[in-house]
Amino acid sequence: MKMHSNTIFITGGTSGIGKGLAEAFHRLGNQVIISGRREDRLRSICAANPGMRHFVLDVTDFSAVRNTARKIIKEFPGLNCVFNNSGVQGRHDFASGKPIDDPAVLEEIQTNLLGLIRVSAEFLPHLIKQQSATLLNVSSGLAFVPLAAFPVYCATKAAVHSFSLSLRQQLRDSKVKVIELIPPYVATELGGAGKAPPGALHQMPLETFITETMKELAGDADEIAIGGAKNLLAASSPENVKKIFSGMNH
Helix, strand or coil: CCCCCCEEEECCCCCHHHHHHHHHHHHCCCEEEEEECCHHHHHHHHHHCCCCEEEECCCCCHHHHHHHHHHHHHHCCCCCEEEECCCCCCCCCCCCCCCCCHHHHHHHHHHHHHHHHHHHHHHHHHHCCCCCEEEEEECCHHHCCCCCCCHHHHHHHHHHHHHHHHHHHHCCCCCEEEEEEECCCECCCCCCCCCCCCCCCCCECHHHHHHHHHHHHCCCCCEEECCCHHHHHHCCCHHHHHHHHHCCCC
């Protein structure tokens, strides 16, 4: 994708990958607009990056997504990039016999998948009209080789991968490029200490992840796997997945 002179809207921009990408693209001279649920963080990030803008947005709220999209498009008619980055992750043990934490499961599905679908749907009519546009969906290496401790998260990210494939096909005759960014286990609030079983995964420093991602985004790939996510894609055959699960300590 083109790395400068864009107007970019990024969901989940208050921390981690979203914040890192926002600041990296801001440094390249792009107009960056971030969103998230925590207004104090949004204000702090924009204050540290003069010219960056923010909108408070919870992507699980359909009306809020629609209204925010309309406001952004009206204020920034040159908008040509939308990055779907919002995500949450929780542990769920379906073998424990305990009742399911339905609100937590629903939040993961609504944030990671339904929110992404809603944001895409609201902005695509505008993106299609641009001379060149990018829709970037952040999935995960765990979309390809799931980790048993996070079954709902992995399932939503697998759905993001599938949705991105379908969307790319539907938009094949348009000027909208659909990119799937596939992170490994990155050292962020989402992938914080203690979430993964000891030794199961190795965290990639956020700064390293952002540096490698920016280099890859400057190319023309539809799917961009970073770091250890490349190995997960290579291991994602049914035979290899079975071997991985059989060797895991659940």
